[in-house]
Amino acid sequence: MPRFAHHFEAAADTLNAWYQAVAEVNLDGLIGLWIDEEFVSCICPDGAHLYGLPNIRAGLAAQFEAAPVSIEPLDIRVYDSLGTVVYAIVEAHRPVDPKAVPAMVFTTYVMVHERGEWRIAHIHSSRMPDEAASQFSAKLRRSLGALH
Known part of the structure; x- marks a missing residue:
């Protein structure tokens, strides 16, 4: 009997959809990825605390208007249990301007x-302190090998 795939069958699909919607500045797409519960929350890299879907929508809209970015995951740690997955990720938040320096951010989903x-x-996102970002970048360069 054929098995039919479900939309966002794997948590990684939801995470990838998040990154894609951020890159496309697709607010409706982003909000559609959240559970529909009043207790949802988002702590942004600038320290803003957003609670509930209406506040998260408004906060993300303001961030997109001020400084749209694309997000590149650099180091991913996954912790999973039945019904819950936690991603701890080091991300580079890249501004639209290719000459701008990306912000290094720790994010937990x-x-x-x-x-x-x-x-x-x-x-929960927080900007990586400059010293930690430098150390992480050096570690990343060392692990890329001689050709990078």
């Missing part, structure tokens, strides 16, 4: 399995 789909319940 908490996803829950709801009605057959993986949805975001919480995001």
Whole structure:
């Protein structure tokens, strides 16, 4: 009997959809990735705390208007259990201007399995201190090998 794939069957699909929607400045796409619960929350790299989908939507809209970015995951750690996946990721938030320096950000995504789909319940981001960003960049360059 054939097996039919479900939309966002894997939590990684939801995370990839998040990155794509951020790059496309697709606010509706981003909000559609969250669970529909009043307790959802998002702590942004600038320290803003957003609670509930209406506040998250407004906060993300303001951020996109001020400084749209694309996000490149550089180091991903995954912790999973039945019904919950936590991603701890080092990300480069790249401004639209290719000459601008990307911001290095630590982000944690908490996803829950709801009605057959993986949805975001919480995001916590914080800018990496300059010293830590330099150390991480050096470590990343060392691991790339001699040709990079």
